Amino acid sequence: MMRQTDETPQNELRDVERFTPLDLPSCSPASATSSRITIPAFAGRHCRGKDLAMNRLPRFDTPDVLNQSPPYENIDSFSSDVPLQEAVRANGAGHDAPALADFGRQWGTAEMFALARRANENTPKLYVFDPKGFRRDVVEFHPAYHELMRASVGGGLHASTWTPTGERAAPPAEVARAARYYMAAQVEFGHLCPITMTRAALAALAADPALLAKVSPKVVTASYDPEFRPWWEKPGMTLGMGMTEKQGGTDVRANITTATPGGDFYTIVGHKWFLSAPMCDAFLVLAQAPGGLTCFFVPRFRPDGSVNALRLQRLKDKLGNRSNASSEVEFAGAFALRVGDEGAGVRTIIQMVQLTRLDCGLASAGFMRMALAQAVHHCRYRSVFQRHLYDQPMMRAVLSDLALEVEGAVALIMRLARAFDHAATDPGEAAYARLVTPAAKYWICKTAPSFIYEAMECLGGNGYVEESVLPRLYREAPVNGIWEGSGNVMCLDVLRALRRDQEAADFFGELAHKASPLIGKEAEIFEPKNDFASEAAARITVGKLATLAAAAALQATAPPAVTETFVRTRLARQHAALYGADGIEARTAETLLQRALPEL
Numbered sequence: 001m002m003r004q005t006d007e008t009p010q011n012e013l014r015d016v017e018r019f020t021p022l023d024l025p026s027c028s029p030a031s032a033t034s035s036r037i038t039i040p041a042f043a044g045r046h047c048r049g050k051d052l053a054m055n056r057l058p059r060f061d062t063p064d065v066l067n068q069s070p071p072y073e074n075i076d077s078f079s080s081d082v083p084l085q086e087a088v089r090a091n092g093a094g095h096d097a098p099a100l101a102d103f104g105r106q107w108g109t110a111e112m113f114a115l116a117r118r119a120n121e122n123t124p125k126l127y128v129f130d131p132k133g134f135r136r137d138v139v140e141f142h143p144a145y146h147e148l149m150r151a152s153v154g155g156g157l158h159a160s161t162w163t164p165t166g167e168r169a170a171p172p173a174e175v176a177r178a179a180r181y182y183m184a185a186q187v188e189f190g191h192l193c194p195i196t197m198t199r200a201a202l203a204a205l206a207a208d209p210a211l212l213a214k215v216s217p218k219v220v221t222a223s224y225d226p227e228f229r230p231w232w233e234k235p236g237m238t239l240g241m242g243m244t245e246k247q248g249g250t251d252v253r254a255n256i257t258t259a260t261p262g263g264d265f266y267t268i269v270g271h272k273w274f275l276s277a278p279m280c281d282a283f284l285v286l287a288q289a290p291g292g293l294t295c296f297f298v299p300r301f302r303p304d305g306s307v308n309a310l311r312l313q314r315l316k317d318k319l320g321n322r323s324n325a326s327s328e329v330e331f332a333g334a335f336a337l338r339v340g341d342e343g344a345g346v347r348t349i350i351q352m353v354q355l356t357r358l359d360c361g362l363a364s365a366g367f368m369r370m371a372l373a374q375a376v377h378h379c380r381y382r383s384v385f386q387r388h389l390y391d392q393p394m395m396r397a398v399l400s401d402l403a404l405e406v407e408g409a410v411a412l413i414m415r416l417a418r419a420f421d422h423a424a425t426d427p428g429e430a431a432y433a434r435l436v437t438p439a440a441k442y443w444i445c446k447t448a449p450s451f452i453y454e455a456m457e458c459l460g461g462n463g464y465v466e467e468s469v470l471p472r473l474y475r476e477a478p479v480n481g482i483w484e485g486s487g488n489v490m491c492l493d494v495l496r497a498l499r500r501d502q503e504a505a506d507f508f509g510e511l512a513h514k515a516s517p518l519i520g521k522e523a524e525i526f527e528p529k530n531d532f533a534s535e536a537a538a539r540i541t542v543g544k545l546a547t548l549a550a551a552a553a554l555q556a557t558a559p560p561a562v563t564e565t566f567v568r569t570r571l572a573r574q575h576a577a578l579y580g581a582d583g584i585e586a587r588t589a590e591t592l593l594q595r596a597l598p599e600l
């Protein structure tokens with residue numbers, strides 16, 4: 001810093017300190033756009049100290065920007081992500097790589113990042129009444145939201161795993177979609193809520209083949225139509241889900257909303273405390289029918305074309321997920337069609353929920369990927385004490401540890417997508433999906449918030465500022481842990497699978513046994529008992545299961561040194577929950593960072 005001299009008045013000194021980067025290397029804007037800058041010796045070009053000392057008014061135009069990274073945009077989110085490419089290949093979708101690279105380039109443009117920002121800055125608005133007091137119950141979204149919806153629907157994120165007749169598309173449809181979803185979630189997540197629910201809803205609608213036959217051709221299209229009109233008149237439709245009530249979201253059996261049969265339809269009276277994406281064309285809703293909790297198809301319009309009785313009460317003021325509207329709704333005698341048997345509501349809708357849980361894991365892994373890429377990118381340009389952050393030993397320890405976490409997360413979630421591809425024909429894959437879906441959701445969604453915070457810190461103050469992507473990712477992250485079954489509920493679900501499904505329990509045992517040589521000792525295998533102690537320890541068990549499964553998945557996708565480091569730092573001992581404290585060997589750190597974001 002400039003030292004004070006007798007000739008330098010104190011208030012002028014403050015200006016000099018602020019605007020004179022005396023201790024910083026200087027780099028030209030031209031060099032800042034090259035792939036990796038070199039640091040020219042400090043030229044003192046911007047030092048105005050002498051002028052100030054001569055007591056002239058400090059002239060301060062917008063100066064050259066020094067030592068900042070260029071924006072991380074206009075990227076190819078597929079080709080710049082080696083772990084993703086390898087996971088796609090290992091799980092059977094390698095032939096899709098050119099199309100995935102097209103998708104990655106489309107979603108990596110500056111325009112897409114700008115749409116994401118606009119959709120979140122201009123949050124949806126609820127219009128309950130029109131000016132004359134008639135009910136409207138509509139939510140208006142910013143055009144940017146609709147653009148994002150159009151891009152996701154166009155890319156098949158809402159339906160590419162289904163045929164137009166509502167059957168499962170052939171493998172590797174799940175893996176190919178998962179890769180696209182992972183890339184889209186890196187850019188904007190709020191709009192993916194209706195996308196996720198739409199694609200998942202067909203699994204529940206399978207309980208009513210006649211209804212499925214009518215709905216699926218409207219879902220499995222590349223058309224997004226945001227108009228508020230009956231679904232059967234539209235070229236494409238979206239679907240939402242209503243389960244959570246004021247008195248309980250986990251315990252849906254406590255639902256008090258009622259469904260009264262009348263001819264070939266039901267009338268729903270009650271409420272939902274959370275109903276996201278309320279402009280979806282129809283919802284799968286749980287309600288108490290005479291035969292017990294039942295799943296219903298509740299459209300926004302009745303068959304006669306009149307607006308159905310869904311009264312949107314208000315929109316939630318949420319921590320994140322702001323481009324997406326989440327409403328509270330009352331059903332004032334709403335028209336509904338039954339899906340599945342009376343009393344089979346949970347069994348019916350759980351088919352949908354399994355798929356939405358996969359998307360939670362995918363999205364959170366995507367958030368982590370974007371946070372990592374931003375951090376690595378920034379550190380490659382930013383210098384502190386005459387040296388790029390990227391080359392500073394402690395920063396490399398942090399970045400490589402973050403990269404290792406993403407390696408595990410993406411390997412696991414893409415392996416899980418493959419299980420969904422094959423579950424219908426392979427009982428082993430079905431057991432994998434049953435056990436690993438809640439475990440992966442638990443582990444990845446729990447990891448994301450602290451991970452993003454650490455990545456944010458790599459960008460210093462820039463990371464904390466709203467215009468950067470990091471604050472939005474950080475606010476977004478907790479929701480995936482909460483909805484579609486919160487953390488503890490996921491753990492209970494794993495325990496249930498281990499107790500009830502011998503194939504799932506055997507699979508866990510096998511996984512632990514295979515990992516033993518890697519860990520250097522026999523892996524402890526959890527013996528699930530139906531007692532309080534099992535539940536109290538369930539987070540440890542499920543964390544272990546998820547990391548075991550991630551290590552196994554990594555064996556198929558990553559170089560041995562990466563897998564070994566993952567096992568050593570995440571399985572052989574408790575991960576410090578503090579990135580950069582694992583002692584990752586220098587060569588492996590380099591491998592991890594080049595895989596995370598290859599230097600061009």
Ligand SMILES: Cc1cc2nc3c(=O)[nH]c(=O)nc-3n(C[C@H](O)[C@H](O)[C@H](O)COP(=O)(O)OP(=O)(O)OC[C@H]3O[C@@H](n4cnc5c(N)ncnc54)[C@H](O)[C@@H]3O)c2cc1C
Nearest residue numbers: 241242243244248249250274275276483484486487488489
């Ligand atoms: C932004 C947002 C959008 C949403 N959109 C929708 C939507 O569109 N449709 C919809 O139906 N719902 C939606 N939800 C609701 C969401 O699914 C529920 O909030 C969630 O399922 C948890 O239910 P709850 O809030 O009633 O919490 P509770 O059920 O009260 O659970 C509170 C906590 O207790 C834990 N817990 C529960 N049981 C046990 C147990 N036996 N042992 C130990 N711990 C336990 C849970 O893990 C959780 O952490 C949305 C939520 C959010 C935040």
